Amino acid sequence: MTRSNATPSATLSAPPAGRFVRRLGPHHFAHLRACAEGLGLVDSARRYLGVAHGHEAITAHRQAVDAVSAVARRRGESAWRLVGLRIQSPAGEPRPALADFIEAQGLDGFSQSEALALYEEAHPADRKTARGQRLRERQLALLRRLEGLAAEIPMASDLVAGWFDDALAAKLTAAGMTTLGELNARISAGGVWYRSLPAVGIAKARRIERHLATLLRREAAPLKPLFALSQAPALFRAPSPLGSPSNRASGDIILDGVSAPDASFARTRPSLLGASSDLEAVQRWIQARAGSLATVRVYQREAHRLLLWMQYECGGASLAQMGVADCGAFMAFLQNIPPRWISRERAAPGQSGWAPFRGHLSHASCRQAIVIIASLFAWLQAAQYLNANPWLLVNQATGDDPGQKMLDTKALSEAAMAEVLRFIDAQAPSASRARIRFIVRFVEAVGLRSAELLSATLGDLRMEPEGWVMQVRGKGAKNRIAAVPGQALHALQDYLLARGLGSIQAAPPAAPLLAATQNPVAPVGYQALYEHVKGWLARAVRASSLPAHERERLAGATTHWLRHTFGTRAISRQVPLDVIQAQMGHASIQTTTAIYGRAPIRRRMDELGKAFR
Template sequence: MPSSVRRSTASGGCPRIGQHHFAHLRAVAEGVTVQESAFRYLGIDHGHQAVTAHRQVVDHLRSLARRQGHRAWRLIGLTIRTRTTDARPDLEDFIAERDLDGWTEAEVLQLYEEAHPPDLKADRRRRLRERQLALLRHLQAVAAEQPRPEDRIDGWFDPVVADRLSRCGLLLLIDLQRLIAQGGHWWRSLPAIGAVKAQRLAQHLATLLPDSSAVAPPRPFEGGAVSAQVVGEGVTVVAQRALFDGRPANAGVPGSAVLTGARTDAEIIEAWVSARAGSSATAKSYRREAFRLLLWLTHERQLDFAQMGVEDCLAYMAFLEHLPAEWISRRHSTVMGEGWAPFRGPLSTASRHQAVVILGSFFAWMVDVGYLVARNPWMLVNRRLGDDPGRSLLDSRAFTPEAWQALLRQLWAEPASASRERMLFILAFVEATGLRASELVGATLGQLTRHRGRWVMQVHGKGARNRVIAVPGQALEALSAYLEARGLGPLVGAEVSADWPLLARLSDPRAPIGYQALYQTMKRWVRQAIAGSDLSGPERAIALRASPHWLRHTFGTRALERKAPLEVVQRQLGHADPRTTMRYAHAQLERLQQELDQAFGAAGAGELPGVGPAAGPGAGTG
């Protein structure tokens, strides 16, 4: 391509012009909407971005066509509507359709003109469309660039996405290509980009660079360095002897085997998990964090647990904050398989905080059982990481009243079915009780009982702790209707067994369901409800993220909004710390706004300075 054309397409703040831009314009010319075509060819997410990007490409190519002397430059981007009825049939088809073989040419032409008189406007539209497409083909041949990995991202992506990527240090296409090649949840370090947007980014990059692939960094965990043994839902990672070549098998004190039976770092991890993990989820979390540290010590520091010092703790915290690419698994890799690494993606602040808390507890336990000499380096490290600056305190993960009503309207509009009745029960019961998803799927009817004339429920909850919760009238009504739909009769009936599940399968009203079935059921109903609602785009996006745990957040938010005392909500939820319950206190936030508006707000709530009523005495003074 001429250098003058290349310079013109890369200047002026407009994205560089590639083959995909012309595919977009041809699709629009053929009748595809601007939004749909931009989503397909330009990697655009939102409608307003699609219109802006389309306008930029049209203006840029019109300018180029004018400089090259094309009089038809106005046709670029012009919507030329043609109808299928505009086109007249082929003369041979007309003869065959009317069975006119043997007629003279003059007679056939006369009949043809009578049946299909020429439409001058339609002919003109067809000619304009042909000129438009011909001009696009010509400009594509002289102006379309072939993207290169070394090109800047802001030349090929829309400004909003390019700005987000540049803030994370991704300036070139190859930078993004290498990040995607890492696999796993590679997008976690990118602000305002989730799994769906990440997939669109990857698809758009593949459109730009179809014949080029970045080489993923080598994985230090392949080739027999470690092996895996799958145990239930968790994964036990056992370091092979090659991992410890040149070092003693046990760095603990000689008598450690008497207390724990463990003589290696890998064995002490299993002993700790067996002794301290109260559930399979906790065991999985403990084992994961301990073996991540073990692998880091082995590969990066050539140390073991007993040799770890304060500087190593600090270095590991810095390592967790900025994970190297080779420590992140490729997408869809199996544990210890090709492309596997200990991390699925960059860690959030909360995940890093949880890791160092778990490790501090682990080292304290190793000191207590005598595996380590009485020194816990984590006790000398400031493990407080503060809050995640990217986490919104207004994001409660609770259904808004509008989304909740949309969900209920969708359910009531559906014909009666076992699935609908079960979902109605789930919504009403958990909104009124605040049960965790695990508590709901594990509950039985025998856990409900009367206490002084009211119904309560004993729950075996988080941390294997028992608690008793209130079962309000809304929950009881929902349960009665659900039991009737299951054909089990009233709760106090003689035919109801205490062992029957609170939440049952559709095929068997006496068999429990698992969390995955609950999750899939809720996601399906939420998608249907949101698709048919009149919620705004941002509200839809938030509601579509909902999971069963959102029902618990909805209970906490609604209870505090309706003036339930904080200590009552705290006890119902089973929170040990009232600060955890305060996360749901949006009503208190609104009261805070109202009270301070009365104290300091001369303007109406939400008004900008200078827009509302005039400020009172003293306004503007320091």
């Protein structure tokens, strides 16, 4: 543990004189907290203090430490020496809380004992680490306490000399930008606003803009409302299993956990639902139409967004009051989400900074939302809860995604698959390696969805006169029979041996097809599967000798890419489209053709090539 106001490296020259800190603001405390939590001094100074060069970062950091230490001493804080203290554990990082580790690593589907074992392996505890963590917690608590006492909120009327370093403040003042407000107005006007500033190019101008935005964020940024339905403040409670008593009770709404009357609508005929509010009506729709928990979550999310939009953008209108113009406005809203509706990263529902959207919707997500909401209104009208359905009068077509490249596919080429398997086989034997090798080889040969893989048990496989098959519980709660070819059987047999379960015939039928790494008969959840596959594929792609453009394309590969790999591989090996459709569980062969349409295109090229040589 060292004081950070000592020179970080002996090779660095002494920083030049100059004032970087005249008035303490929230950004100075954010910088010190970031350093305390492990962010590099230069990176933190670039992010929070608006300086880029190493010597400037050192100077600005020293001055921030001195200024905050002085405040602590004046306030009689006996722990003032903790300000700026560099606390390093043997591993170089603080030991995170177990809950934070589980969330960061996507281990929600793992058992508690498995998650704890992974945690201890990643962050072994020792007395020095524990002491350093306690000291860091005291340091962060001190900084938060001092920020509440001493941090000034930058205002547009403040002089730039109070918030920028001496040299830059002199340039800004000479150019007529004496206050933060005047600087903000000049930047907002656009163009080359920095033309009159000597030795300031576009790179430094962008740093000035970012630093000003940091300073004025609390004043200039639009405030997000505390998004909550007026009838029920607690949003997005995790849904209970379908059909459970909590879902059947008329007063327990899966959307928010609290029921409330909504008398803002009027009906001329009795409803078949017995619902007294829009919330209850939507819940009845979810109970009746959602066939799985995954569908429940999607329906719940889209219905919440609509109800919140009507509350905050339409003056609290009810579903019955939604007209044709409102439908068009909501579609336009989905295609261009306002900033105040986009959540701050990691903000939890009900907390300040949380909003219903994580970012702008993709073309496909926007289209899905419109389809779901239109189906909600059609169902509510059929249930006589609504007298009319305005969505029937609206052109709901969103067209095709203009950014989609129709022949592109989210699949691994044969070369990429070979590189992935080479990387996996080169790693030390482990339960994790055995599991990822099984997933890659099995899904490539069978084409299962993630949910189908997770729900399958060994009892679903059986030997028939035609060969090995498995019964799959597919999309829409539909059963189908999938063929299990030789590659998949070999991969499964190797995986069962690694799990200590023996052969396929000898393994317990109730055991999951895919198991936790430390318990061969414990299932895993979707998030754990997603993070497991994505992490392995990303490492394999980075270590591969594939061309740069292909590595870039595969950087975000997930479990679903393996299903697409099955489809594209089957097409390239001339498997008939109807066979692929049946194996993948597509509702129609048009779906298969639309996704894996190279076979018809090849025939078209051949036929036209004959005619126009």
